Amino acid sequence: MEDKYYLYVSYAKDLQKKKERLLYRFFEIFPGIFAWLTIIGAIILSYFRPFSVAIFIIVFALYWLAKAIYFSFYLRTSYKKLKENQKINWLERLEKLSPKKYTLPLQNWKEVYHLIVLPMYKEPEEIVRESLFGLLGANYPKDKFIVILSLEERAGKHSEKIKKIFEKEFENKFFKFLITVHPKDIKGEIPAKSSNETWAAKKGKEIIDQLNIPYENVIYSSFDIDTVVFPEYFACLTYKYLTTDNPAQASFQPIPLFLNNIWQVPAVSRVFSLSTSFWHIINQEREEKLITFSSHSMSFKALVNVGFKKPDVVSDDSRIFWQCFLKYDGNYKVVPLYYPISMDANASKNLFSTFLNIYKQQKRWAYGVGDIAYFLFGFLKNKKISKRKKISYAIELIEGHWNWACGPILLLLLGWLPWVLGGWEFSQTLLAYNLPRVVGRILTVAMIGLFSSAYYSFYILPSKPRTKKGILKKIKIIFEWLLLPFSMFVFTSLPALDAQTRWIFGRYMNFWVTPKFRKH
DSSP: OOOTTOSSOTTSOHHHHHHHHHHHHHHHHHHHHHHHHHHHHHHHHHHHOHHHHHHHHHHHHHHHHHHHHHHHHHHHHHHHHHHHHHHSOHHHHHHHSOGGGOSSSOSOGGGOEEEEEEEOSSOOHHHHHHHHHHHHTSSSOGGGEEEEEEEEGGGTHHHHHHHHHHHHHHTTTSSEEEEEEEOSSOTTOOSSHHHHHHHHHHHHHHHHHHTTOOGGGEEEEEOOTTOEEOTTHHHHHHHHHHHSSSGGGEEEEEEEEEOTTGGGSOHHHHHHHHHHHHHHHHHTTOGGGOOOOSSEEEEHHHHHHTTSSOTTOSOHHHHHHHHHHHHTTTOOEEEEEEEEEEEOOOOOSSHHHHHHHHHHHHHHHHGGGHHHHHHHHHHHHOTTSOHHHHHHHHHHHHHHHHHHHHHHHHHHHTTTHHHHHSHHHHHTSHHHHHHHHHHHHHHHHHTHHHHHHHHHHHHHSOOOOOOHHHHHHHHHHHHHGGGHHHHHIIIIIHHHHHHHHHHHHTOOOOOOOOOOOOOO
16 A cells, blocks of 8 residues: 555655655644643643633633634625525526636537546435436536446445446436446555545546547536535536636535435434534635535546545545645635535434434544645645745644634633632632633623524525424424534534544544435
């Protein structure tokens, strides 16, 4: 297998390799060490320096309040753009777009093809069918779609069954429809979405090469198998692609809304899925910090130029951005589409297994902290990327993962820890008396973010039959948002801390496939 610590400068001499491995290893363990030092330091200093910790927690709570207000404005603005874009007939707008406004040398938008890869493992037949029907329901010419459903050999009879069913059902529905089977145990790979998808993407390249289609005329969409596109997705994507400067060096990020089965999941899962959806709505307004996540689209030319996705990476959806960013010396960007796709909320057969699945999914997402080592190492080796971009991304990613692991824990502990551990002398001070009250009031005001989320929940949720029970369930969601502080601690901080600790001790994760569950 390719050296896990040595992905960027394989041309170095043996002595350099050793030094650079140590440096890469330092970058791997740094986020976890930083998080644990923060938490342990806060506990120790609550005993030795309670006054300093009390001041710190008040400042930290104010920081969270500022972020809550800041992001609530982003949510409102981005949601407004989302709803506006959903009302537009993008295919009609694409038809009216003059070729003079294209940023590619094309005569007609119909010269653009879409290569869509759907990697899967053992997902149920109905999940696959719904995603393919979503493609068929798109308001876009299907003779421009090259669709690849990529199965896994290690799934055994399930893959054989899926192949037989869908080959017949969809063979003439698109310009090209191909079902591939990714072989197991290929040297240099791990069993993961990235290895499956890369196998399929290379098969797609063979088709494109046979047809002599220029790579820049192909938009590549990497979709999770539960991704259901909204009708105007591909028209909107093509319009943005043709009007974006240098689109061959850009990715295009839709808004993932985890709504496919939202009415079938427990309250904690529903709140978590909605809050995750809102976070990605907010991120569309932060274009300069936007990184690809889950299902996204990009130039096929860029994908080929970077050698496709790494087949031994767990967090492939974000890693492909950094591969391109380093390849193009920082001249690579993610364009927000302000247009949604729909995916599954995390659920299982019972409440306990649902909780376990949420934890595992969050840990897998948080495991993307390994990208920090990858891009910091790349930043040091690539002198062509501007220092401003390097510093900006480094601060954003390091602070984000630190907050992910530490934020809820600090807010839970530090409001009362100095008062408990600070000793009799500190407990008699006015600061000790007021600390829990001040922090509590700041966080109560910060609940404005919850109110915003609860409000937009009514508008983002898919329709439900107009029964008395259905109306009551929708109202009930307002109260379900009160579960968010609990879920942030259990399903945000703890799995993030778990993932970062794994990097410290070199206990590297394999890819965990989120089980898909629908009630019948």
